[in-house]
Amino acid sequence: MASSEPTPTTSFLRDLHIRFIENLDKQKDSLEYWMSEHLRLNGVYWGLTALALMGRSEVLDREDVIKYVLSCYHDVGGFGGHPGHDPHLLYTLSGIQILATYDALDRIDRAQVAKFVSSLQKKDSGAFAGDEWGEVDTRFSYCAVACLSLLGALDQIDLDRAVAFVAQCRNFDGAYGSEPGAESHAGQVFCCVGMLAIANRLDLIDQDMLGTWLADRQLKNGGLNGRPQKLEDVCYSWWVLSSLATIGRVHWIDREKLRGFILSCQDPETGGIADRAGDVPDVFHTLFGITGLSLLNYENLDPVDPVYCMPLSVTRRLGVARPPLSP
């Protein structure tokens, strides 16, 4: 019987993915381009990191990208998602990651950026707000310590209090949420594990219990979800797998099945990777499919740092890479 189902893609479409990212900035007449303006700096980080892991960062013009990053900078020390957008930790981290990848951190006033980041720590709880409006979330604890670590300025905050806040976000299942008592979610697990790794406090994690929760995220089709009873999504190939890598337990999932799932989400016509097979690809899922494959050691990709989501060569150069724990 003839089937209209597309044949699943089983090889890694490196050249198409490179072209997909290269073309992203040439779609200025598309609605998506304008709708994603507030995330543009994140998008540049996602695209550059994916290209770097494929060994092709020169596809983007270094000086143009640096100029764009600097145009998102505010004198207060933070970066916005696009010129004219308010500064926030989410974009400040992307700005720092891009500059660090290009070995261009000397192009900013590092002390001023560190001042902006440390100003967002709450004196009482040790938590971080993302910006002056004050919303607190473990994502921002991660962004803050990752920025400061990349800048060599971790001594600018009360690290013990920051750690205590994240430790309080651990749930009965060994995983972590966005604030104390909030549901465990793999995205927040990445942030909390990464934050604790940077603070050198992985001892606070129940690594077997967390490893079991993370490994349970793999579904029959090989994909990973972000919490129980939810659908698989390529981005969890990063949030889940990087956390497993940091606690030395990548081998607790079926690597071959996850590889098959990620490859099936590639778009064989346009390049790029989608959240699920047959959906429209985007640069966010393209990065996290590629970082997942890198952590799995497939496709001859450059190694990714599971804590910083940057090429390991960059975090090694900066002296912040940590060896993974052995189980």
Ligand code: GRG
């Ligand atoms: C340097 C990689 C990097 C990140 C910076 C912002 C941040 C730090 C981390 C975000 C972590 C996070 C919360 C990821 C989850 C993203 C996501 C797909 C959320 C979707 O949530 P739901 O509830 O999806 O819509 P589910 O899958 O639970 O149905």
